[in-house]
Amino acid sequence: MSRTTETFQSSIQELSKILEVPSGLIVPHLSEIYVRNYEKGQVIYYQGSEADSIYLLIEGYVSRERLNENGDDYLMLNRGHTLFPISHLFEQEHYEESCTALTDALIVRVPKNLIEYLSKNNEDTFVKIFTLLRQEQQISINRNMALMGRNAEQKVINTLRILGETIGNDQGAYYEIDKVMTVTLLSALAGVSREKASHVVRGLSNNNLVLKNYQTWTISKSI
Structure with a gap:
C-alpha cells in the first residue's frame, strides 16, 4: 500500500x-x-x-x-x-x-x-x-x-486561556501549543498592540505562567 x-x-x-x-x-x-x-x-x-x-x-x-x-x-x-x-x-x-x-x-x-x-x-x-x-x-x-476584558492585559490573559483550552495539548497542570504561536498572532487574537502583548507575556514568563521556546508555548492553567 x-x-x-x-x-x-x-x-x-x-x-x-x-x-x-x-x-x-x-x-x-x-x-x-x-x-x-x-x-x-x-x-x-x-x-x-x-x-x-x-x-x-x-x-x-x-x-x-x-x-x-x-x-x-x-x-x-x-x-x-x-x-x-x-x-x-x-x-x-x-x-x-x-x-x-x-x-x-x-x-x-x-x-x-x-x-x-x-x-x-x-x-x-x-x-x-x-x-x-x-x-x-x-x-x-x-x-x-x-475581548471584553477590562484592559489590554486582561484581554491577553483571557485569550491565552482560551487558546490553551481550544488548540493546546493538555499536559495536566498546563497546556502546550506547538509550532504556531507568535506574539504577533497573539496580539491579533487579543485585539491589542504587539508591544502590549509582548509586555504582558514577558510579565507572565517572569512568573513562570507562560514559557516560550521558539513557537512552542507552555501556558499554565493557573494563569
Missing part, C-alpha cells in the same frame, strides 16, 4: 469517526472527497467564494478570519481533528470567512451536500453535527467575552 493511499484511507476513517457514520455509507462518495496537503500560508478558501465544501483538519493548524463591511476583523484558530466551517451547513451559499493554513496541514475536503445528506438520514450524524455547532458557538461566545 502506498503512503498516499494509506493517508487517504486513514483520513476517510477519521471522517467517518467524527461524523459518527459507518464508513460503508461514505464509500459510494469517495470520488467526491479529496485529501490534500496544504503548505503554511496557503489559502484554503476565500470569504465570498461559493460555500460548496466542508473541511476536516486532520493535522496542523488553520486560521479563520472574517472581515465585515465596517472593517471589523474576527480571527479564530483550529487545530487537528476539527470539522469546519460547520456553521455554513444547510443554508449559507457563500463563505463568510477566509481560511489559511497556519502550518503545513493535512485536510479532507467534503462536499457540503454530502454532509447535509448524511445528517438528514442518520440520527447519530445529525446529533453530532448539532453538538459540534453548539461547541463552536460556545467558543465564539468565550472568545467575545475574552
